[in-house]
Amino acid sequence: MFIETVECPVTEFQARRFLIQSEEAVRAILATSATHALVNQQQSTIDVRALMDGAPQRREEEQQRTVEAVSAATQSLRDSFTAVQSGTFEIDSLGPVAGELSERIEAAPDVFLEVTRLKTKDEGTYVHSLAVSALMMQLARSLGYEDEAIRELGVAGLLHDVGKLMIPNAVLNKTDRLDANERQMIRNHPELGYRMLRQQANVSDIVLDICRFHHEALDGSGYPLGLSGQKIRAEVRLATVCDVFEALTSARPYKKAWSTKDAINWMFDHSQMFDKKLVLRLGSMFS
Ligand SMILES: [Fe+2]
Structure with a gap:
C-alpha cells in the first residue's frame, strides 16, 4: 500500500510518502494516533479496500x-x-x-x-x-x-x-x-x-x-x-x-x-x- 500522507497529532512518521509492504505495518499505523491516511491506490501493490475492511476484525x-x-x-x-x-x-x-x-x-x-x-x-x-x-x-x-x-x-x-x-x-x-x-x-x-x-x-x-x-x-x-x-x-x-x-x-x-x-x-x-x-x-x- 502506498501512503501519500498521514494525519497525526504527534510526529510519529518521519517520511510523508512511503510504501507499506506488510499487514504488520498497517496494524502499526492503526495503533498510532493517526486520524487519517491518504492511500494512493495506483501505486499500491495490494487491494487496499479489502485490507481496510478487515481492520476491525484484525483488532x-x-x-x-x-x-x-x-x-x-x-x-x-x-x-x-x-x-x-x-x-x-x-x-x-x-x-x-x-x-x-x-x-x-x-x-x-x-x-x-x-x-x-x-x-x-x-x-x-x-x-x-x-x-x-x-x-x-x-x-x-x-x-x-x-x-x-x-x-x-x-x-x-x-x-x-x-x-x-x-x-x-x-x-x-x-x-x-x-x-x-x-x-x-x-x-x-x-x-x-x-x-x-x-x-x-x-x-x-x-x-x-x-x-x-x-x-x-x-x-x-x-x-x-x-x-x-x-x-x-x-x-x-x-x-x-x-x-x-x-x-x-x-x-x-x-x-x-x-x-x-x-x-x-x-x-x-x-x-x-x-x-x-x-x-x-x-x-x-x-x-
Ligand atoms: Fe514498586
Whole structure:
C-alpha cells in the first residue's frame, strides 16, 4: 500500500510518502494516533479496500491474542515469584515471557494497554509488572537500545515488584488510608525484592538496581535511599517512568484509572522527579 500522507497529532512518521509492504505495518499505523491516511491506490501493490475492511476484525484478533498472552505471562510470572521465594528461580525462564510481551505491545500498543488495565486484586501485581515490562521494552526500543539490552530491561520490569510478595494482600489492596506501619511495609518492598533477587543465580546489576531503586526520584524525594540526579542510572529512570505511568493509568483499590494524556501531563508537570525526555518519549508512543 502506498501512503501519500498521514494525519497525526504527534510526529510519529518521519517520511510523508512511503510504501507499506506488510499487514504488520498497517496494524502499526492503526495503533498510532493517526486520524487519517491518504492511500494512493495506483501505486499500491495490494487491494487496499479489502485490507481496510478487515481492520476491525484484525483488532479483535489482536485483542484476543493479547488477552491470551497476558494470561499466560501472568501464570509464568506467578510461578517465577514463587520460585524466587523457594530459591528455585531460573531467570532465563523469563526471557521468552518478555519476548512475547514485547511482540504484543509492538503490534498494537493501545490494545495492549487496554487489556493490561483490567486487573483483579488477586493478580494486580503480576499484570502491573508485565505491563511495566512491556512499556519498558517499547520505550527502550524507541530509544535505540540493542535487542539484548531490551530483553534484559523486560526481565527487570517483570521482577521489579517481587518484594511485594512479602506484603500481605490486605495491605496491598487496602482502600482506606494506610497507617504509618503499613506505609512503611509498602516502602520496604524495593529493598526486600533486592535482597531476594540478590540470592538468585545470574541476576544482573541492572535487574537488581531496577528492583531496588525504581521508587527513587530525580529530586531525591524517593525511597529507599533518597538518591538524586545522576546517581540514578538511565535504566532505572526508564523503569520509574513506565512504573508510574502504568500505576496512574490503572484503576487501584483506592483510585480510578487516569487517561494516558492526564498521566503524561502530570508526570511532565512533576519533571523535578521524572526524566522529562523519557516522559515525552513515552507520551509520543500512546498519544
Ligand atoms: Fe514498586
